[in-house]
Amino acid sequence: MATSRLFITALFAFSSISMATPIENLRTLFVPAPTGRAIEPRSSSATGWHKRSEPHPDGSSYVVKQENLVLGLGRSTRREPEGFTVAFFKPDVAIDAMGKVLKVKADDFSALVDKAYETVGLPQSDLFGNLWSVKQPVSDLAIDRLLTAGSSSSIDQQHIISVYGHDGVTRELEEPVGGYTELPESLNDILTLGKEAREDYIFGEEDTAVVDAANAVLRKP
Secondary structure, three states: OHHHHHHHHHHHHHOOOOOOOOOOOHHHOOOOOOOOOOOOOOOOOOOOHHHHOEEOOOHHHOOOOHHHEEEEEEEEOOOOOOEEEEEEEOOOEEEOOOOOEEEOOHHHHHHHHHHHHOOOOOOOOOOOOOEEEEOOOOOOOOEEEEEEOOOOOOHHHOEEEEEEOOOOOOOEEEEEEOOEEEOOHHHHHHHHHHHHHHOOOOOOOOOHHHHHHHHHHHOOO
């Protein structure tokens, strides 16, 4: 029943999203650990990146380009089926959930990208959208969708992982994925870091023009 409920939730949340073909091309770009699993991070050196970032000089006139996308985090709930958390663009640019365009510290940007790439070697789940489901005592929780771009702007080189019920603390999975019974530390870390971009979020008060432009490249069919 739990698996069925989560599958239905995933279909609802992502019914209008075209999911990219995941890791086939990325396998030639990113080499996983010898066990076939992604290398786990040793620390979260990028913690606090959002507070350390400064307003980008271009502000809301910043031009979002698909080819500059490095990684991003979407969010799906009943209220926000195509919600947006953050998108990172080269060089060292982030757009947060409020639509603020930020200049990220170079060291923070590199650390964030490294952590995202650590998830590329993870196994895929059997659920729609490569969904990993964290075991939680309640239902109808958010689904976070991590997108990591490849070495080109091709949609076929995007790697996607979706996580239901992530809270940064609980890691036990509803069902094992490729031998994992807990959410991998690398995946837990990058989701937690990405969500720093929602720390000032107020629903309905975001810069919709900027958010829509950034969200469009995350969900480009």
